Amino acid sequence: MSKVIVYPPTSMILSDLVERMGHKALVVPERVRELVTANDVQSPPLNVTPEEPKKGLRYAAVDVPSGVRGRMALIGPLIEEAEAAIIVEDPGWLTGCAGCSRTNELVRLLIRTKGIPVLDLNYPTDDAQAKVFVQKIKLFLEGLK
Amino acid sequence: MIRIAQLSCGSEYSGIQKEIERAAETVGAKIVYPEVSLEDILDVEKKFGVKVASGDLNLAMARAVRIVENPDLADAVIVMTCFRCAEAAIIRSEIRKFIHERSRIPVLSYSFTERTTAETLLTRMEALVTTVKYRGLLARERQKGLTAGIDSGSTTTKSVIMRDNEVIGTGWVPTTEVLKSAEDAFEAAIKMAGIQKDEIQAVGVTGYGRFLVGKHINARLIQEEITVNSKGAVFLSDAQRGPATVIDIGGMDNKAISVQDGIPGGFTMGGICAGASGRFLELTARRLGVDITQLGKLALKGDFRNVAMNSYCIVFGTQSLVNSLSMGCKPEDVAMAACHSVAEQVYEQQLQEVEVKEPVIMVGGTSLIEGLPRAMEELLHVKVLVPKNAQYIGAVGAALLVSGLLEG
Numbered sequence: 001m002s003k004v005i006v007y008p009p010t011s012m013i014l015s016d017l018v019e020r021m022g023h024k025a026l027v028v029p030e031r032v033r034e035l036v037t038a039n040d041v042q043s044p045p046l047n048v049t050p051e052e053p054k055k056g057l058r059y060a061a062v063d064v065p066s067g068v069r070g071r072m073a074l075i076g077p078l079i080e081e082a083e084a085a086i087i088v089e090d091p092g093w094l095t096g097c098a099g100c101s102r103t104n105e106l107v108r109l110l111i112r113t114k115g116i117p118v119l120d121l122n123y124p125t126d127d128a129q130a131k132v133f134v135q136k137i138k139l140f141l142e143g144l145k
Numbered sequence: 146m147i148r149i150a151q152l153s154c155g156s157e158y159s160g161i162q163k164e165i166e167r168a169a170e171t172v173g174a175k176i177v178y179p180e181v182s183l184e185d186i187l188d189v190e191k192k193f194g195v196k197v198a199s200g201d202l203n204l205a206m207a208r209a210v211r212i213v214e215n216p217d218l219a220d221a222v223i224v225m226t227c228f229r230c231a232e233a234a235i236i237r238s239e240i241r242k243f244i245h246e247r248s249r250i251p252v253l254s255y256s257f258t259e260r261t262t263a264e265t266l267l268t269r270m271e272a273l274v275t276t277v278k279y280r281g282l283l284a285r286e287r288q289k290g291l292t293a294g295i296d297s298g299s300t301t302t303k304s305v306i307m308r309d310n311e312v313i314g315t316g317w318v319p320t321t322e323v324l325k326s327a328e329d330a331f332e333a334a335i336k337m338a339g340i341q342k343d344e345i346q347a348v349g350v351t352g353y354g355r356f357l358v359g360k361h362i363n364a365r366l367i368q369e370e371i372t373v374n375s376k377g378a379v380f381l382s383d384a385q386r387g388p389a390t391v392i393d394i395g396g397m398d399n400k401a402i403s404v405q406d407g408i409p410g411g412f413t414m415g416g417i418c419a420g421a422s423g424r425f426l427e428l429t430a431r432r433l434g435v436d437i438t439q440l441g442k443l444a445l446k447g448d449f450r451n452v453a454m455n456s457y458c459i460v461f462g463t464q465s466l467v468n469s470l471s472m473g474c475k476p477e478d479v480a481m482a483a484c485h486s487v488a489e490q491v492y493e494q495q496l497q498e499v500e501v502k503e504p505v506i507m508v509g510g511t512s513l514i515e516g517l518p519r520a521m522e523e524l525l526h527v528k529v530l531v532p533k534n535a536q537y538i539g540a541v542g543a544a545l546l547v548s549g550l551l552e553g
Contacts, residue, residue: 043163050160053259065227066259067155074158093186093200100155101198101232 444516
């Protein structure tokens with residue numbers, strides 16, 4: 001079983017495919033769930049406190065907007081943990097997004113420069129492409145230890 | 146309860162959402178999020194004219210469209226995005242303009258960091274709420290009866306006595322102990338007006354110390370300085386009808402307010418950097434060995450281009466001025482360079498976010514430093530008005546507005 005990060009990092013479709021193939025999907029909703037179910041809810045709705053943007057300094061400098069650093073505090077540790085990645089280009093908002101384009105760019109960059117196996121895909125726009133899309137993901141995941 | 150619609154990107158992930166809601170609650174308002182459909186977001190370009198890569202910004206734009214189409218959804222709007230995000234800065238400004246041009250809903254825009262607290266937002270939120278809640282009072286154009294206004298500012302405390310639309314007494318003291326300074330300024334105004342304190346029918350208070358002073362003297366009106374200063378500025382400039390832009394460079398922060406018929410439509414409030422405040426001019430005057438009241442006249446004789454200002458910062462900017470003097474620059478050039486530096490920062494950092502419509506009115510004590518309105522005129526390429534009693538703007542606004550409560 002490998003730990004696989006997906007992009008968009010909020011994509012439940014990609015997360016589901018990874019889990020079905022017996023790997024662990026690294027996705028943001030899980031991290032958010034940890035925060036919102038914590039005993040000490042300090043900052044609803046996400047319970048992200050001003051401490052998160054400071055933790056995000058590990059991934060982006062202080063002159064990077066706080067919203068990017070706050071998001072990176074959640075996504076950055078997932079990238080560190082990842083052993084493989086699936087990146088879907090132009091996924092459309094229904095597939096998921098971080099809400100912030102700068103964060104999306106930084107996430108893709110950090111995944112690509114980590115040196116782990118990465119599957120790059122375009123988002124399918126019809127049934128035929130969707131089948132190929134799923135096939136490619138299946139093959140990629142089967143190839144992981 | 147006043148409903149403030151929040152159109153934002155990044156506030157939850159900056160960890161400040163709770164602070165925004167706390168600030169709203171403190172001023173008796175509630176933050177609301179107008180609902181939109183996915184189609185509204187996908188169609189935003191058609192209605193708004195632009196679509197950007199960040200999903201949350203498109204969501205904010207779609208919410209702006211919804212509010213304009215259904216103005217009953219919110220009483221006021223706050224547009225907030227991350228400080229230093231270029232994409233967000235463009236959209237923040239466009240959302241403000243979009244709502245401003247298509248509705249009468251007051252809009253405030255603000256860029257935040259993770260250090261933004263409810264206290265930072267309080268005056269801004271209070272101004273939004275006042276604009277909605279007291280629209281009738283803010284529309285008042287004449288002062289009636291015998292009323293007083295006190296402006297408890299960070300650097301100076303001002304007071305005026307007004308009778309039947311005329312200022313008959315003024316008082317001005319440096320702010321030391323907040324309550325004592327307010328009492329001293331008030332007493333000075335009473336003395337000049339030649340009246341007895343108990344003749345005054347009502348007192349209005351504004352400025353940083355408004356809550357403390359207002360409670361102490363049992364003021365009838367305690368109101369933030371955005372709405373009060375707007376009123377005072379258009380009253381003293383005889384520009385109560387139609388558009389106006391009010392620029393107030395204070396001792397500790399700056400306000401740029403877009404006004405329509407005496408009521409703020411949009412405004413920005415600085416306060417991140419002391420280099421863009423009256424404090425910088427005080428330091429310059431001290432370094433030049435002139436009284437602050439003489440700095441402006443000196444500046445009018447100078448040319449800022451003769452001085453190399455390497456920083457807007459109050460420390461490093463002052464260092465630039467000191468270096469210039471040691472290299473033989475004339476004091477008048479240095480005085481004008483300081484005025485230009487403050488005006489340029491306000492121009493670059495705040496006036497880009499409000500509609501600058503004539504007349505442009507500069508108020509507050511700094512407007513009396515003649516070099517400052519001159520520098521602003523050069524930057525804006527419009528005539529800048531400095532009304533008589535410009536330094537008493539807040540106190541005049543408070544005295545005028547509180548007279549409206551006498552009839553209620």
